[in-house]
Amino acid sequence: MDFSPNPDHEAIVEAVDAVCGRFDDSYWSTCDQNHEFPWEFYRRMADGGWVGIAIAAEYGGGGQGIAEAALVLNRVAASGAAMNGSTALHLTMFGLNPVVKFGNDQLKEAFLPRAATGELHVAFGVTEPDAGTDTSRIATRATEDGNGGWVINGRKIWTSKALESEVCLLLARTDGEPGSFDGLTLFLVDLDPQHCDIAAIPKVGRNAVASCEVAYDDLPVEGWRMVGDRGQGFRHILHGLNPERILLAAMACGIGEAALRRATTYATEREVFDRPIGANQAISHPLARAHMELHAAATMWRLAAWRYDNDMECGEHANTAKYLAAEASYFAADQAVQTHGGLGYATEYHVERYWREARLQRIAPVSQEMTLNYIAQRVLGLPRSY
Amino acid sequence: MNIVVCVKQIPDPADPGALDPETKTLKRDVKLILDESDSYGVEMALQLAGDEGTVSLVSMAPNSEVGGLRTALAMGAESAVLVSDDALKGSDALTTAKVLAAAIAKSSPDLVIAATESSDGYTGTVPEQIAALMDLPSVTFAKEIALDGGTAKVKRQTESGYDSVECPLPCLVSVTAGVVEPRYPSFKGIMAAKAKPVEEVTVADLGLDAGSVGWAGAGQEIVSIEDAPAREAGEVIEDEGDAHERIVAFLDELKVL
Numbered sequence: 183m184d185f186s187p188n189p190d191h192e193a194i195v196e197a198v199d200a201v202c203g204r205f206d207d208s209y210w211s212t213c214d215q216n217h218e219f220p221w222e223f224y225r226r227m228a229d230g231g232w233v234g235i236a237i238a239a240e241y242g243g244g245g246q247g248i249a250e251a252a253l254v255l256n257r258v259a260a261s262g263a264a265m266n267g268s269t270a271l272h273l274t275m276f277g278l279n280p281v282v283k284f285g286n287d288q289l290k291e292a293f294l295p296r297a298a299t300g301e302l303h304v305a306f307g308v309t310e311p312d313a314g315t316d317t318s319r320i321a322t323r324a325t326e327d328g329n330g331g332w333v334i335n336g337r338k339i340w341t342s343k344a345l346e347s348e349v350c351l352l353l354a355r356t357d358g359e360p361g362s363f364d365g366l367t368l369f370l371v372d373l374d375p376q377h378c379d380i381a382a383i384p385k386v387g388r389n390a391v392a393s394c395e396v397a398y399d400d401l402p403v404e405g406w407r408m409v410g411d412r413g414q415g416f417r418h419i420l421h422g423l424n425p426e427r428i429l430l431a432a433m434a435c436g437i438g439e440a441a442l443r444r445a446t447t448y449a450t451e452r453e454v455f456d457r458p459i460g461a462n463q464a465i466s467h468p469l470a471r472a473h474m475e476l477h478a479a480a481t482m483w484r485l486a487a488w489r490y491d492n493d494m495e496c497g498e499h500a501n502t503a504k505y506l507a508a509e510a511s512y513f514a515a516d517q518a519v520q521t522h523g524g525l526g527y528a529t530e531y532h533v534e535r536y537w538r539e540a541r542l543q544r545i546a547p548v549s550q551e552m553t554l555n556y557i558a559q560r561v562l563g564l565p566r567s568y
Numbered sequence: 569m570n571i572v573v574c575v576k577q578i579p580d581p582a583d584p585g586a587l588d589p590e591t592k593t594l595k596r597d598v599k600l601i602l603d604e605s606d607s608y609g610v611e612m613a614l615q616l617a618g619d620e621g622t623v624s625l626v627s628m629a630p631n632s633e634v635g636g637l638r639t640a641l642a643m644g645a646e647s648a649v650l651v652s653d654d655a656l657k658g659s660d661a662l663t664t665a666k667v668l669a670a671a672i673a674k675s676s677p678d679l680v681i682a683a684t685e686s687s688d689g690y691t692g693t694v695p696e697q698i699a700a701l702m703d704l705p706s707v708t709f710a711k712e713i714a715l716d717g718g719t720a721k722v723k724r725q726t727e728s729g730y731d732s733v734e735c736p737l738p739c740l741v742s743v744t745a746g747v748v749e750p751r752y753p754s755f756k757g758i759m760a761a762k763a764k765p766v767e768e769v770t771v772a773d774l775g776l777d778a779g780s781v782g783w784a785g786a787g788q789e790i791v792s793i794e795d796a797p798a799r800e801a802g803e804v805i806e807d808e809g810d811a812h813e814r815i816v817a818f819l820d821e822l823k824v825l
Contacts, residue, residue, distance in 0.1 A: 193638065193758045196601075200752050231755035244755050 191253055198254050201226050202261030207532040210266050213390035214535060217382070219346050220270050220390050223263070228300025233274050238282065241294035247491035248425045251275050252432035252483060259436025260443075262532065265539040266390035268433040273343055276429060277304040277351060279422040280368055284410030289370060293349065305347035305373065307338040307396060308419065315552055317353070317416060318363045322398060324354040330405040332356075334371065334398045340546075344380045344394035347373055352398075353415050368415035370407050377401035387538030424500040425490055426547055431483035431500075431507035434543040438476045438507075438514035441536040445469055445518035448531070459521070468517045475510035482506055498561050505553045508543035515540035569621030569715065571613040572677040573645065574668055574695070575606040577629045577636030578688040585688070591658065592790040594688055600629060602636035605683040607643070607750035609743050613681050614644045614751070616715055622646050626671045628656060628664060634766055641761035642753030649674065653770045658783030661689070665697030667781060670774035673702060679720065680740040684709055699740040706740040707733055711747050 205223045213220045227233055236251040237243025244250070255268045255275070274297050281289050296302035313319035322336025334354055341350065350373050358365030373380065377399050382392035410418040446469055449460030459465050486499035518533040519526035526533050544550050558564045577600035579585050586595045602610075613623040625640050625648035637648045649671045656667065672680055680699075685692035699706035711730060712723040715737075724731040725744050735741075753761070771778050779785065803818065805811050819825050 190758075190762075193642070193753075194755070196639070197642070197753045197755070197758060226752075229754070230752055231757075235755050244759070246755075 191250070194250060194253055195257055197230070198232060198257040199261065201230055201232070202258055202263060202267070205261070205263060205267070207262040207535075210263050210390070211529060211532060211535060214266055214387070215389070215529070217389045217392065219343075219392075220263075220267060223267060224270050224300070227258075227271055233271055233300035234298030236275055237278075237294055237298040241290065241298050243294070243298035247487070248276075248428050249484065249487035249491050251425075252429050252487050255429055256432040256436040256439075256480075259433045260439040261436075262440045262536075264437045264440060264536055265388040265433065265542060268436065269342060269388065269391045272429055272433070273304045273306055273347075274300060274302060276422070276425055277306050278370075279425060280351065280409050280418045281370060283421055284368075284414075284418045285370075286406060288406045289409065293370065302349065303343060303347040305341050305344045305350040305394075307341045307344075307350045307352040309338060309340045311337060311339055313360070315549065317366075317419075319360045320353060320355055320366055321360045322352070322354045324356045324367060324369065324403065327402065332369065332403040332405070332408075334369070334401040334403055337395065337397050339383065339393075339395045341380075341394045341396045343391055344373060344378075344396050345382065345392050349373065350396070351409070353419060357413055363416045365413050366415040367412050368409040368418050369403050370409055371398075371401060371403050374401060386541070387535065388542060423547075424486070424496050427500040427504040428483050428486045428490060428496075430543060430547060431479060431486070431503035434504075434507035434511035434540065435476055435480045435483065437536050437540045437543075438472065438479075438511035441511075441515040441518035441533055441540070442469060442472050442476065444531065444533055444536075445472075445514075445521040449521050465521055468513075469521065472510065472514035472517050475506070476514055479503060479506040479510040498557065501548075501553050501556050504543070504548070505550055505557075508540075508550060511540040511543055512537075569617055569679070570675065570677045571617050571621060571623050571679045571681060572672050572675060573606070573609045573613045573623060573625050573640070574672070574680065574682040574698070575610065575625050575627050575636060575640050576603040576683075576686045576688075577601065577627055577633050578603045578686065581687060587793055589793075592793045593658070596630050600633045600635055602639040603683065603687050605685065605687050605745050606636075606640070608745055608747050609681040609683050610640045610643050610645060611748045611750040612710075612713060612743050613679075615748065616679070616713060624648060624675060624677075626668055627651070628659075628667050628671075630654075630657065632768060637766055638758075638761050639753060641764045641766075642757040643751055644757065645764075647764055648766045650766055650768045651771070651774065652768055653772075653778075653781075655771050655778040655782045655784075658786055659781055660786040660788045661691045661693045662697055662787055663781045663785050665694045665701055667771070667774065667776065668694070669698045669701040670776055671769065672698065674774075676738075678737045679715070680704065680738070681713075682740065682742045684742045684744055695740060695742040702740070704738055704740050705735050706742070707735050708742050710741045710743045713741055713743070 232254050235244035235246050239245035259268045324332040324334045327333050352369050352371045356367040379397040380394050382394050449465050452459050483503035486496050486503045489496040515537040519537050522531050525531050559566050579598050580601050588595050617623045623645045625645050628651040632652045651667050651671050682695035707722045709725040710722045711725045714721045718737050720735045722733050805814050
């Protein structure tokens with residue numbers, strides 16, 4: 183077992199912290215309140231090569247693995263940028279993974295170099311109003327146009343960054359009927375406003391990055407934009423689920439770290455009854471617990487990332503990391519609000535923003551309950567419950 | 569254009585530093601980072617060098633420390649010389665200047681850039697001592713530098729504005745913080761920095777006598793160290809209709825207006 187410091191990782195942390203240091207809590211609070219995408223932050227991160235860090239060097243990226251991508255997103259979230267900052271980046275950082283793994287050369291050459299520079303914004307369209315956790319219910323349909331291309335019709339929800347994105351990795355049904363995983367095919371489509379009606383979904387937090395409902399109306403797609411094999415789209419997407427969970431775990435831990443930092447500072451400075459409130463164990467013990475739980479979750483996402491980067495099975499580890507990180511992050515954020523008392527509910531102290539954003543990880547990209555199902559069934563060998 | 573930048577690697581100011589009660593100096597056996605005040609000099613040098621010039625670094629640090637140098641190399645400097653030698657422990661400002669001057673002289677630069685002072689020692693004397701030892705003209709407190717043939721045109725920060733001065737090259741210029749916005753190391757810069765040459769040299773390599781540096785060569789002695797006095801309570805101004813005047817008078821007294 184080797185836990186010795188990694189100089190490259192230390193350099194990444196130092197450099198990303200320096201960039202994020204320019205964008206304080208007020209910046210993120212303003213972006214959140216005004217529902218504004220954090221363009222200035224995004225450009226700084228793209229210029230530094232951080233958005234393209236996990237894209238292969240042959241396409242102009244940094245050629246690093248999930249461990250490094252997760253580290254970048256962890257530091258972004260921990261800076262106080264939370265989900266508003268980290269999810270502004272992560273789809274371009276890793277959303278094109280199915281293209282990397284299964285895409286044809288034309289797709290790779292057309293899009294990966296632009297993703298590496300951060301110029302290309304990518305959205306991910308899988309979930310539908312009637313197809314959430316049960317992806318087999320997907321009904322958005324791609325039909326052949328007779329000239330080697332496709333025409334897409336249907337409706338997707340929770341497509342993050344659809345408003346900012348040029349392209350969307352879209353799962354559509356080319357064959358069969360809803361209820362089957364076969365017949366789903368992946369496309370990298372243009373979000374052409376002539377054929378795509380995009381509307382942001384009002385939601386409780388992470389308001390700098392909109393999640394959208396997208397209606398596809400006769401969207402034409404050229405044949406070469408199919409990613410991988412016809413009918414294999416669901417299996418292609420499965421490949422990206424573990425890395426996605428690892429990234430989300432790292433981001434969740436970052437939010438927890440930010441919340442804990444503010445909570446400990448406040449507990450040290452705030453005096454009631456002539457002493458700092460942090461001297462009370464009712465305040466200090468939950469914060470100590472939050473620290474330990476975050477640390478445990480961080481160890482798990484690092485292990486999961488290491489296994490993924492070394493081509494080892496990591497489903498159990500990635501799911502465990504995401505579960506633990508979501509719980510630890512939410513506990514830390516909730517405790518940060520509690521530590522601040524009434525002021526924790528005020529936007530001025532920012533912990534309410536962390537709290538709203540930490541809540542998301544317990545639902546997305548997969549609910550905690552479905553994660554438990556995975557562990558119960560796949561790891562413990564228990565009967566399937568659904 | 570061959571530019572050398574003096575960079576100091578210091579204990580991270582974000583971590584509380586500690587003084588060694590025996591030597592009465594700052595403990596430096598921790599991880600060292602690039603002094604932020606030197607990042608302005610590195611940025612200025614990179615801008616002045618452009619695509620055709622070269623920027624190299626000179627630093628003196630214990631324990632072969634290169635963490636801060638790697639940061640400056642990641643910003644874009646091409647190479648570095650690190651002077652690291654146990655004999656240097658206890659060096660005072662003048663000794664430091666002698667060592668740095670000897671290291672700088674190896675590359676015969678057109679321009680030497682330094683910060684006005686370090687963020688840990690704050691003596692603010694080393695740049696001018698280097699210039700004197702190398703017999704170079706020096707300009708202090710530069711807020712802007714332009715190179716014109718064999719001349720450096722410098723806007724020199726003063727209390728009331730700035731002086732425009734010209735100085736023949738080669739020369740040494742010390743730059744103030746905030747003159748330029750230092751670039752952040754990019755990911756590719758960090759990776760490239762790993763392969764950039766850092767030449768580590770000893771006192772003997774520079775042709776200096778070990779007895780003339782460190783504790784042995786120090787011309788100054790720190791006789792005692794004391795904790796800084798606790799910050800006094802500020803003045804509370806109750807507004808009785810004249811608060812603005814009293815605030816202006818207070819600021820005027822501090823000479824910040």
